[in-house]
Amino acid sequence: MNAPRNTQYRHLEAHKIAGSMGAEITGIDLSQDLSEEQLADIRAALLDNLVICFRDQVITPDQQLAFARRWGDIHLHPFMKGMESHPEILAIIKRPGDKKNFGGAWHTDQMFSPSPAMGTILYAKEVPSAGGDTLFANLYLAYESLSDGMKKIANQLRTVCVGDNFRQADGRTRVDRSTSQSGDMQVKDPGEVQTTSIHPLVRTHPETGRKALYVGGHVQRFDGMTEEESLPLLNFFMDHAIRPEFTGRIRWQNNTLTFWDNRCTQHFAINDYPAETRIMHRITVCGDKPF
């Protein structure tokens, strides 16, 4: 049932970090211009492993951006304000005293957009002495492990995804969430950007052709149903999608860069370092319309 993860790469090595997904990549220096061959291997490693991490990468924001641009256009966050010097990069900052963290619920990025991010490239600038890991879940396995009967039902459903109301975050809205930050992270008005979208619950990955159970905290209900009608089944899909055997975690170190595929994974940033600072630089790459 697991994805084939034993591709032989010519320009890097991939070391698995969990049974279901995830790999640490060695042999790549992201401060250098990558060749097309290296890039092709990184793409294969991402498709095979869903989440890939590179340790000990000493890179500038410009170098992180240059790497991200090799994958497509940069997706700007409609709600969160980017760095002054690099608006395409979101600085995710949590300091001692901040109660909430960014991404502290199971979700997949920008699911509320008509064309959600294909991937996210997160770079650790300063991490706590322990904690602050990020959990990931393999949504291919979530789909493939359903019974035929449930697959049939899932294939007929479409989700209504809302940017402003994270169902998993106790119903806190974007504005509620922003006021909990120390001021390092600022929200902006999304303006005309569409922040509610409808997607198929079962999504076909445009590159691998595999089906994934495309659920996350932005899903409010199923299309054509009330919230009350949707919740029992939605809760089942949400719980099922994060079964421990479908998950893995990244333990960050300073200068770790992780690239994940939002089309077939969910993630959850753990908020377990109340007295320490965590600073990450995040870039999302544009994706296509789920089908």
Ligand SMILES: O=C(O)CCC(=O)C(=O)O
């Ligand atoms: O800070 C993290 O570990 C992840 C936060 C998050 O959800 C994201 O960057 O999309």
Ligand SMILES: [Fe+2]
């Ligand atoms: Fe996220």
